[in-house]
Structures are given as C-alpha cells and as structure tokens.
Amino acid sequence: xxxxxxxxxxxxxxxxxxxxxxxxxxxxxxxxxxxxxxxxxxxxxxxxxxxxxxxxxxxxxxxxxxxxxxxxxxxxxxxxxxxxxxxxxxxxxxxxxxxxxxxxxxxxxxxxxxxxxxxxxxxxxxxxxxxxxxxxxxxxxxxxxxxxxxxxxxxxxxxx
Amino acid sequence: xxxxxxxxxxxxxxxxxxxxxxxxxxxxxxxxxxxxxxxxxxxxxxxxxxxxxxxxxxxxxxxxxxxxxxxxxxxxxxxxxxxxxxxxxxxxxxxxxxxxxxxxxxxxxxxxxxxxxxxxxxxxxxxxxxxxxxxxxxxxxxxxxxxxxxxxxxxxxxxx
Numbered sequence: 151x152x153x154x155x156x157x158x159x160x161x162x163x164x165x166x167x168x169x170x171x172x173x174x175x176x177x178x179x180x181x182x183x184x185x186x187x188x189x190x191x192x193x194x195x196x197x198x199x200x201x202x203x204x205x206x207x208x209x210x211x212x213x214x215x216x217x218x219x220x221x222x223x224x225x226x227x228x229x230x231x232x233x234x235x236x237x238x239x240x241x242x243x244x245x246x247x248x249x250x251x252x253x254x255x256x257x258x259x260x261x262x263x264x265x266x267x268x269x270x271x272x273x274x275x276x277x278x279x280x281x282x283x284x285x286x287x288x289x290x291x292x293x294x295x296x297x298x299x300x301x302x303x304x305x306x307x308x309x310x
Numbered sequence: 311x312x313x314x315x316x317x318x319x320x321x322x323x324x325x326x327x328x329x330x331x332x333x334x335x336x337x338x339x340x341x342x343x344x345x346x347x348x349x350x351x352x353x354x355x356x357x358x359x360x361x362x363x364x365x366x367x368x369x370x371x372x373x374x375x376x377x378x379x380x381x382x383x384x385x386x387x388x389x390x391x392x393x394x395x396x397x398x399x400x401x402x403x404x405x406x407x408x409x410x411x412x413x414x415x416x417x418x419x420x421x422x423x424x425x426x427x428x429x430x431x432x433x434x435x436x437x438x439x440x441x442x443x444x445x446x447x448x449x450x451x452x453x454x455x456x457x458x459x460x461x462x463x464x465x466x467x468x469x470x
Binding site for chain 1: 315316317318319320321322323349350352353354355356357358360380381383385387393395397400402405406407408409410411412414416418431433435437
C-alpha cells in the first residue's frame with residue numbers, strides 16, 4: 151500500500167476534522183466532543199455526504215432524531231457504540247450497520263458508553279426541503295423564510 | 311455485542327448476496343465472481359445505494375467506468391484492491407477511500423490482484439437520467455425509449 155494514496159484515492163484520517171455542532175447551546179453538550187471528517191466533500195461529491203466520525207467515551211453522535219426526506223446509514227468501524235431507537239438500546243461492534251429510511255418516525259443516535267474511542271461512517275443524501283424531528287426534546291428543524299431553523303415543536307418559535 | 315442485531319441495525323454479512331452482472335456477455339467475465347450485498351436496499355433506503363462487495367482473487371468490481379450524474383464512493387474494508395484510473399494503478403488497503411464525482415470523465419475500477427479475498431463498501435446515489443461511459447471498450451449506457459441500454463459508442467447501436 152502506498153504511504154500516500156493519490157487522487158481520487160485518499161486516507162480518510164488525512165481529511166481535515168470538524169468539532170462541535172450547530173445545536174442551540176442548551177443541547178450542544180452531548181455531542182461536543184464529536185470529531186467529523188467530511189470524506190464526500192473532500193472528494194468533490196455533492197449528491198450525498200459521507201463522514202468519518204470519531205466519538206470519545208461518553209460522546210453522542212447527535213440528539214436522537216429522524217429526517218423527513220433524507221435517508222441515513224451508519225457502519226461501525228472500530229470500538230463499540232450503543233444505538234438508541236424507539237426499540238431500545240443495543241451495542242454495535244465493528245462492521246455492524248444500521249439504516250434509517252427517510253420519513254420513518256423513529257429517532258436514532260449512537261452513544262459511546264464504552265471506555266475507549268469509537269469510529270463509524272455515516273452516509274446521508276441531501277434531498278430538500280428536509281426537516282428533522284428530535285423526539286426527546288422540544289425541537290425540530292423547519293424551513294423558515296427559506297432557511298433551516300431549529301424551532302420548538304410546542305409553539306414553533308425559533309431557538310436563538 | 312448481541313449475536314443478532316435488531317432492526318434498524320443488522321450484520322451486513324447476513325444480507326442476501328447477488329452474483330454476476332448485467333453486462334453484455336462479451337464483457338461479463340472480469341466481474342463474474344463479484345459478490346454483492348445491497349445493504350441500503352435491505353435497510354429500506356431509496357435515495358442512495360450502499361453495497362458490501364466481496365471480490366475473490368482476480369476479480370474486478372466492474373469495467374472501468376464513470377457516471378454522468380451519479381456520485382460514487384468506495385472504502386476498502388479488508389484485503390488489498392488495485393484502483394485503476396487515468397492516473398494509473400495504486401493498491402489500496404483497509405480503510406482507504408476513493409471518491410468519483412459525477413461527470414468527471416475518468417473511468418475507475420477496483421481489481422483484486424492479490425491472492426486473497428478483498429471486501430469494500432460502495433455508495434452511489436440514484437440521480438437520473440444517469441448515463442455511463444466505459445472508456446476501455448466500445449460501450450456506454452444510454453437512455454433509449456425510456457430505458458437504460460448498453461450501446462456501442464462508435465455507432466450507437468444497442469448490445470443484445
């Protein structure tokens with residue numbers, strides 16, 4: 151194997167990392183340690199996103215959520231991650247997958263409840279106008295004046 | 311890890327396999343041993359396909375090709391695969407990735423030139439009317455009367 155793959159190939163761990171998330175401050179803590187590498191963007195893809203994600207112990211992939219129009223798929227690469235859905239919790243090890251079809255109202259999140267770092271890849275398309283529901287909190291993503299906004303499910307008011 | 315993940319999680323190796331390909335007979339040999347598991351379809355996804363592919367020694371992923379409208383992405387899971395593009399050949403080991411943006415006229419294929427089985431995942435969206443070019447042979451996929459057909463680049467006539 152060459153030490154440095156040549157374009158269009160690349161080592162995913164060579165891709166720039168992004169931390170943090172865009173949630174309102176009161177919900178941002180659980181995923182604050184998430185490290186994301188945008189592999190599809192790096193490779194010039196636009197029809198779907200594919201990310202390499204690293205979750206340190208205690209960190210969650212996201213608030214539990216589901217998309218109205220966008221499909222999602224995950225595969226665990228290393229470590230153990232707890233998948234949380236309406237069916238409960240289950241621990242997924244390397245190679246295990248999960249699929250979340252658009253419009254199925256079952257929120258999902260991956261949580262690293264182990265003592266060691268875990269990694270996975272996630273794939274999602276970019277069908278719009280996608281909306282998102284977060285069943286465990288009073289929040290949704292809705293389109294407001296042409297932009298996606300975090301709003302309260304209870305009364306539709308936007309978060310700051 | 312549970313022995314049997316529960317929906318929406320699953321073990322990719324539990325998914326039904328498909329062999330063979332849809333190429334005209336004169337081009338079907340190089341990928342005849344390819345074993346494909348349609349993970350996205352299995353999980354109820356429709357906006358993109360994600361497959362787990364096993365290539366025995368000597369087997370190719372496909373004829374070298376590129377898509378007009380659909381993005382593609384691959385990640386090697388096990389073994390070593392030779393990526394062939396206009397830039398030449400390079401061997402990719404586990405974890406290495408490659409991205410093939412829609413409309414970039416650089417054909418790609420993965421070939422297992424090693425002595426042991428190799429596996430990878432491939433992702434592709436389903437944007438239509440997608441067309442495909444196979445630069446090493448006299449073939450393209452074109453839309454004819456509302457259907458995708460293998461035709462000769464040289465004179466547009468369909469393969470049987």
